[in-house]
Every structure is written in structure tokens, then in C-alpha cells.
Amino acid sequence: METYALPDAFGHYGPYGGRFVAETLIPALAELEHAYQEAQRDPEFRAELHNELRQFVGRPNPLCHAARVSRELGGAQIYLKREDLNHTGAHKINNAVGQALLARRMGKKRVIAETGAGQHGVATATVATRYGMECLVYMGEEDIQRQSSNVFRMRLLGAQVAAVSSGTRTLKDALNEALRDWVTNVESTFYVIGTAAGPHPYPVMVREFHRVIGDEARAQCLELTGRLPDCLIACVGGGSNAIGLFYPFIEDKAVRMIGVEAGGLGLGTGQHAAPLTTGRPGVLHGNRTYLMEDEDGQILPTHSISAGLDYPGVGPEHAYLKDIGRAEYVAATDAEALAAFHRLCRTEGIIPALESAHALAHAFHLAPTMRPDQTIIVNLSGRGDKDIHTVAALEGIHL
Amino acid sequence: MSRLAGLFVQLQDAGRAALIPFMTAGDPSLTATVPLMHALVAVGVDAIELGMPFSDPMADGPSIQRASERALARGVKLRMVLEWVREFRMTNSHTPIILMGYLNPVEAMGVTLFAEAAATAGVDGVILVDLTPEEGRGEAAVLRQQGVDPIFLLAPTSGPERVATVRGMGSGFVYYVSLRGITGAAQADWTEVLQRVQDLRRQLGLPVAIGFGIRDAATVARVAVGADAVVVGSALVDQLAECMTDQEAIAAATRFIEPLAQAVRTTERRGV
């Protein structure tokens, strides 16, 4: 592959990405792009970000050999990139810190966010408090039910949580509502998007704030194993933890990259959230990308056991990486993710987020087909504390 | 001359602004849409914006969101919307029809197919809220080729470079979003809005319609002082939402629009 230099100046990744929003937001996106580019060039901003990631987030987090489960599987060595050890318990905080520092630099006093599982909402509420900004988080009514402990967490942190009752009452509708808020309050407000999707410059900005995952993992893998990994695996909701891990390896052609979408009840049932595996290109939430839509272009309801993957779209860079064949995308079902969840608990002493369990499920499937001297890095994007109620309920246990 | 251009020339002579109501196709029922369009014309509207329902109307407030959801639940599809326009055209050949919606359903049908079908049905203009002029060059050309005006939006936040972009791309008229916000949102500062519209008309060389936040006859009269067209959306959609029968919907629309149609006719265009 030649040097990878996407997106272009308009935020396009081949035919994907771009800026498909109401006119009112166009100047705000231009302002954001400008401020972001300036910040990226400013050593002071970079130093501040680096410092916050160390002091407050707890980076670098380890790359941890999952020795027992690797031995059990009898194939490749599985290494876990421990994003679950970050402050607030998921990778989401990397991006939230970055965008909030940018918001502060731009003089915005109010931040808003959308959230599905609540992890991005918690991360945004956290940094808003730390940097002294007002914070409002939009969350679908259905997700508020599923992730009540994260709702409480956000409120403890001083954020307001707004229930979204339109559409399917999940992440996509929370995103619509956040966009509506931003259109209305565009001058005072910074919209902290939680995944590598949305209108340009969000996908590239979110990727850059998360690439620390892959940068660290690359160095740690070289240090631990003496070579690059054979394969990277990450779950894909909107695609932020996956692009953060993948991006620094993009030109290392020998490194396989696999994104795992939510297969829900099975791809054949239609009850899933796997746009890359089953969808087709369209336009939603400000970018062109793969979508789950019906033949009339209406967005389909999605299903996943994990609220964080329950989204009918995906970041545009993944759409592009799929088309050029640089990354592969597969799906793991609810049941497979749940089995992987339990397996990691019992073998490694780590309770993974249900989102991350989708990546684990595929890794457990793939590892036995590989040699013991080969390496898989799985992005353990979050910890599973937020999911224990969901898992208990599925098993008929009332906590 | 296109129906839209003709309308604005005629109103220029009459010295008044156009009244353009917005209604969501397929709401409050599938059978109400065409009779409602005729009823709106009968009570004195000058053109009609017909909403193409979308599952994720990110620039719309609760009224139009819900109308969209209801229409989709009734099974409204883009082809049906076009069919309704065709049916309307069988007995009305003079009232411009503008379709308003989002890009994805149009893309799903195929932009060229859509443009052809829209032209054949008798559609005059198309507004795709999430298609900016930068991203929409191809779509705009396809529409224009079929004689359908691609209509773009400008907002209070749009700077000179945005205006220049739209000047090169839009036709028919330009839709000025009168406030920072979504459809159905609260008041704007109308003096400021009209000042801006005056500048825009000069810079663009196109008629300028004002919409968002216009809910009653008094506001219509205020805006009609300086606009080429006044768009009333959510307030009408709200009137229709509660109606149980098509007769009720037609009566409600007539009752609601009548004073607004009066307002544009009794307001002289003089600027700000």
C-alpha cells in the first residue's frame, strides 16, 4: 500500500465521509476543523493532552498476555489492550478528554454528548466537570433502562441526562437529538461526538484522539514479543476503539485487522447491528457510510445485547477500509459475546464490557486456527461492571 | 418559464410575498394528502412544500418528527409521495410543489430515477436538508437537467463564502432558516432576519423564502414585509396531527391557513 493519507481536505475516505448536515452547522464544523487543526499544531495543546492522559486517564495502560485462555485455546497468543483500566472504565475517555480540551480552548462553556451504553456520556460528564463546563447528555429511553447505573453515574458527576423518546429510543435517536441541540445552541455549545462517525472533522478527530491505543499497543507488542502482532481485533459500534487500535498499523500490511460487529440474534434474523457485514452505503448523521436501511432508505431498528454497539451506522473510515480490503469485518452474536464474556471472567479474572466481548468472541474463534507463535491483540475497550445487571437478568438472576 | 419563476414574477408585480405551507405527505392519513393540497390552494396558498418522511429527521423539531414517524408507520414511500403529486397535477397545473426531505431515501431510489420521476409527476423544486451545496453538486445537476430546481438553505450562521457557494448552485429560490434551531423552534428577531434577507436577495439574485418559527398570521404579516415567501410548517402539522378524519383535517387546515393567506395579501412588501 502507498502512504495512507486519508481523509482528504473535505473529510472524504474514498466515497465515504464528508459533511451532510443542515446548513446552520456548516460554519460550526468549519470553526471546529480550524480550531482542531490549530490545536494539533500547538505543542502546548499536545503536551496538555498528553499530561491529562497520564495523570487523569491513567495511560499508558498495559498490553496484557491472556496466558490461560491462550493455552486453553491452543493457538495464537492473545494479548489484551487494557482500555478497561482507564479512568471511567473504557476507551471513550481518550476522545472525551481531547474534545473537552479543545472545547475549553475554543471558549465553549457548554458541552453536549450522545450516549448509548453510557460510557461516552460518563466520560464526557467526567471531563466537563474537570474542566468546569456545563454538560448535557442525550440518551435513548431504552438505553436509560438498560444502563441505569451509568445514568446515575452521570448525574453524580453533575451532568444532566435528557431522555430521548423519538424513533427507536436508542443511540441513533440520541445522536439526532444532540444534533438538534447543537443547531439551536451552536454558538455556546461544543458537541462531543462519542465515536468515529458524524460530519467531518469528527471521524478524523476522534481517530486521532484514540490512536494512542494503537500507538501504545504497537510499542508494547514489539517490546513484549519482539515483533508486530499478526492480527488486531476490535469490536465496532461506531468504530472508535477499532480505528484507534487499527490506524497506527494501517501501513503494516502483514498485520490483519478485524472489526467485529454486533450479530445480535443472528445475521439471518435481521435483529442485529452489523451495517458493514450486511448493510449498504447511504447517508446518516452527517456522513456517507454503510448503513442498516430498508429498500426505501429508511434506517432500520437495530438490536444488540450491548447498548454500545446498537447503532445502524459506522464510521466512514471503516467503510473505506472494508472496500479496499485493508480491514475485514465480521459479526459475533449476542450468545457468542455472552459466552466470551463468561470465559474471560473465568480464565483471566477480567470482567469485560459486553461490547468488548464481541471482539473476544471472534478472537477465541480465530486463535485455535493460528500457531502458538502468532499473536492477536484484542482491544479490551471497556470493563463490564456496567453490564452485570444485563447479564444477571439474562440468567434470571435479580440483583 | 418554470412554475416557480413564474410565481415569483407574478408576486413581484402584485407587490406581495408568497405563502408556502409545509405538510408531511401521508399525515394525518394516506387519503388526506391530495385533498389537503387542493384545500390549501383553495384557501389561497401560493405553493406547497410536501415533506418526504424520513426515519431520522435530524433538522426537525418534535411536530415534524412525529408526523414523519406516523407517515412511515402508515407505509408512506417516496414513490407514493410522487404519485400524490401526479394526482394533484391532474387538476392543478399552476401551483408549484416543492418536495422537502433528507438525502438517504432519495439515494435509495436512485438520484437520477428520482429526478426523472419527480419531473414527470410535476414537482418544481427539491430541498434536501442534509445535502449541502458542496456535497450536492452531482445531485443538483441531475435535478436541474430534469427541470427541477435544487433549493438550498442558508442560515444566520452562513458567512459570505457560503452565500457565494449557494449562488452558483441553487435555483428557484433560497430557503433562509430564520433562526439557529430546528423546525418548530421559538421566535427569531425579525428585523435582523429581514435585514439579512434583503442582503441575500441582492447577493444571490434569487427570491428568498423565510421559514422556521413562523406560527401565526401576525408573524406572517411581519415577515411578509420583506420576504419573497413565508413558509409555515410545524404550526400546520400540529393542526393536522389531532384530526381523526380527512374532512376534519381539511377543515382544520382551511381554518388555520385562511388568516395567514389574508396576511400575505394585506401586507405590502417594502423591505425591513
Ligand SMILES: Cc1ncc(COP(=O)(O)O)c(C=O)c1O
Ligand atoms: C466499552 C465500549 N466498547 C465499544 C463501544 C463501541 O463504540 P466504538 O465502536 O466507537 O468503539 C462502546 C460504546 O459505547 C463501549 O462503551
